Amino acid sequence: MISKREKQLNHKIMTCEISLENIEFFAYHGYYDEEQKIGNRYSVSICITASVAHAAQQDELQSTVNYEVVYKIAQQVMQKPTRLLEHLAYSMVLKLFKTFELIETATVAVRKHNPPIGGVCEAAQVKLTLNQAEYKISYA
Numbered sequence: 001m002i003s004k005r006e007k008q009l010n011h012k013i014m015t016c017e018i019s020l021e022n023i024e025f026f027a028y029h030g031y032y033d034e035e036q037k038i039g040n041r042y043s044v045s046i047c048i049t050a051s052v053a054h055a056a057q058q059d060e061l062q063s064t065v066n067y068e069v070v071y072k073i074a075q076q077v078m079q080k081p082t083r084l085l086e087h088l089a090y091s092m093v094l095k096l097f098k099t100f101e102l103i104e105t106a107t108v109a110v111r112k113h114n115p116p117i118g119g120v121c122e123a124a125q126v127k128l129t130l131n132q133a134e135y136k137i138s139y140a
Helices: 004-010 033-038 053-058 067-079 085-099 132-138
Strands: 015-027 040-051 103-113 123-131
Touching (some): 040 085, 067 085, 085 103
């Protein structure tokens, strides 16, 4: 049974951070043609802020960001070869926004392990954050 106080919270904004960290993929991305032929190991981390008052109070999956769907979006984007990590991160954020209107902000970090830079480097990383309200205004 929901108390009067809990019902009042429904009228206020309740945000939550939902994240998937270090999802691993083997994929074929890179500026150089050779990178797209031999492939590499990548890690993706996604952090989303979303309004989840209804989901939190009613225990309903359809009222929140389903992180299984978030994983599938990352997997789909990683399957299409691209030249730049920036493009991968941007593509993921756009698909997340199109899939979940309740997302307020999304941050996607894409790491390429052992990048071909001519020296020892554990990983190269691009981290992109977008606000859905600003995105809708910019591209409406």
